[in-house]
Amino acid sequence: MWADTDVKAWLARAADSDVWWSFKSSTLTIVAAGATLLIIAIALLSPLLAPHTPFDPATLSLSDGLKPPVFWSADGDWTFPLGTDDQGRDVLSSIMYGTRLSLLVGFASVVVAMVLGITLGLLSGYLGGMLDAVIMRVADVQLTFPAILVALLIDGVVRGLISVQRHDEIAIYVIVGAIGLSFWVQYARTVRSSVLVEKNKEYVQAARVIGLSPLLIMVRHVLPNVTGPVLVIATLNLGLAIISEATLSFLGVGLPSTEPSLGTLIRLGNEVLQSGDWWITVFPGATLAALVLAVNLLGDWLRDALNPKLR
């Protein structure tokens, strides 16, 4: 456990750091961070905050169907501020729950990609040789395909293997796996190149001389020194992962409509867009855009702040 003084010292160091300074001096970043935190907080607390539980069929009533947003028309109803879809689901609550799923899939798939990429990158860079060649060629091949295509391929194979019903149940794992597998390459390559630089430095040689095992050296000594760039990629990839999930769901191969993410909501709304019920698709779309924009701005800032060459 940390002592109080340690925490204080750490905070003092953080407050004095370049990163904090660059954060403080960028209004855009502060706004983006605020927006991201707000969206994440609302999403996490959606069971408490949302006015309805839109995907519990027992609470739905068709008589509430197709209500317009309150500010748009006098037919609006304050119980459904952003209107309802044709099944009587509250659009605002759907967005809250949908954002939660989108963020969950985004974070989970970034973690999958990160774990896979860091592991392979460490092994590849530290051990080198045949293993390095194989991993990096696989990475090269995968880089020639757009990530979304790889994700579609993985999802398609899983769909072919299991029944519709079973697929709906495990859809979220499939999509996390598919997106995770399609984004590991960047981590692996970044980690590998950092490892190549680090592994010839004195501290690693010293560790080797005193007889530490390669695994220990990789995890305890090399890994902490390559986390900076990985963090940047992870933040930038979070936005991409959320967009990928939305794309897959929009194409109808992502999350099912019984468990809709933002992408699924946009798809469902898009079906009736031509008939004038714009609110069913526009609000989830705007939420998705805001979320991804905020996350990407944060990622951009982090990249600049952690890159000494840009200073």
Added chain:
Amino acid sequence: MKFDFRHSMSVAALVCAGLATATTADAKTFKWANSGDVSSMDPYARQETFLLTFTANIYEGLVRRDKALKLEPALAVKWGQTDKNTWFFDLRQGVKFTDGTPFTADDVVFSLNRANGPGSNMGSNFASVKEIKKVSDFRVEVTTKYPDPLLADKWAALGMMSKAWAEKNNAVNSADMTKNEENYSTRNAMGTGPFMLKERKAGEKTILVPNPGWWDKPTHNLTEVIFTPVANPATRVAALKAGDIDMMYEVPPADTETLKKEANIKVLEGPETRVVYLGMDQERDELLESNIKGKNPFKDKRVREAFHRSVDVEAIKRTVMRGQSFPTDLMVAPGINGYMKELDKRPALLKPEEAKKLLAAAGYPNGFEVGMDCPNDRYVNDEKICQAVVAMLAKIGVKVNLRAQTRNLYFAKILRKADGKPGETSFYMLGWSPAQTYDVHNVFEALIQTPNAASKKGMFNAGGYSNPALDKLADALEQETDKAKRNEMIKQATKLYVDDYAYIPLHQQAVVWAARKNIELVQPADNTFPLRFVTVK
């Protein structure tokens, strides 16, 4: 020499423009779309309106229906009954299949036996048939087990195939779609009809071209027909507005009003003779998809009543169907002979607690869980209706696990199997139109009578509802010629299935098509779409 790029480009553009105008001047390509694909090119693969009407452009029947749905001669020039148990068909002479072989009585006998044979889904049209025999090259006689005055009507939807072609291509039997089988006739077609199959890419597009050697004088002016399935309704509407397609078969209710406002588009509307309903497995002793083991809740009438009286069809009409449906409590629509207007009254809706009491009395105080099957590209807003039903039943404590899938997989799952086994479903949605005969007997025979593989009754009674008293009445009214007596029987039989809550009828959907203004076509009330009535201006 200097290559003049700009000059050569403009020449190329001119040539292209010339070609384009040349092709639009005399080529009349008709492009149309539906939410799903035709399941098979085999005319006996499934007794489904869309498949039958599509293949009818290639395979003609002995008789066919005109614009007003009246029977008229097609491959038979004359037909009728020589005595009460014998039918004759005199065939048209000089008709050739598109591969050049002549059409004879052998093809008719072959086709009828194939339609009544293994793998075919058309068997229910042969319940009364005893024997089919060739009398001469151009006459076929059929003997029936009992008088069947509606035989010719039933057979109007049966396309005639070539015996030689089927034998040559190893397609003597229809591929059984309930087992997902395929054979040559699934992807290829060759008939005597007004159109020939030029290209078939399942799930992608199907191209038809006119049959130059057709025996009849074409009333259409098409040179090519391109059919594409477009699953997303918004895409379908956008394609029609942009002119990428000329016609869409079945417009989503949400888009009817906006399409009516388009200057280049006309909307065709009419009520359909099809009733969309929900069915329950009442045959198995234990449901396939439920948490109740060892017994079947749907065998209990109180459970069926609780379900029936919790489904609010008026609410479905208002929001999901946007007013474009006609709620009903009967399995037949107005306009069908035998529709009993005075019995078409839905019982009052139950409050959730009242319905829960019924379930508790049946032994399910905490409700139960059941799987539900639904198509997502067959009937108007089918999946959305099912979702609404899920919500309505959730309020009475029944957890419904909905599985909505494309029509091909869906039908293969829920329909009764060729060997007589019930459909693999516990709770399902289906639509039925007695389009062969326009008589209520077709509905009794196919949907409500006890399933029996030998007598070919109840072949579409996927849930196996059974009431011997109704069976008796239905068999009797088939042969009854006295109209008053027959009506009385229909009334009694109708009461029986209504009181048993055998099915949960929902509504007749409105048939809404939309086409570009330059397209002339005929929209029959049975939702068939004969291409031979289409002209492009």
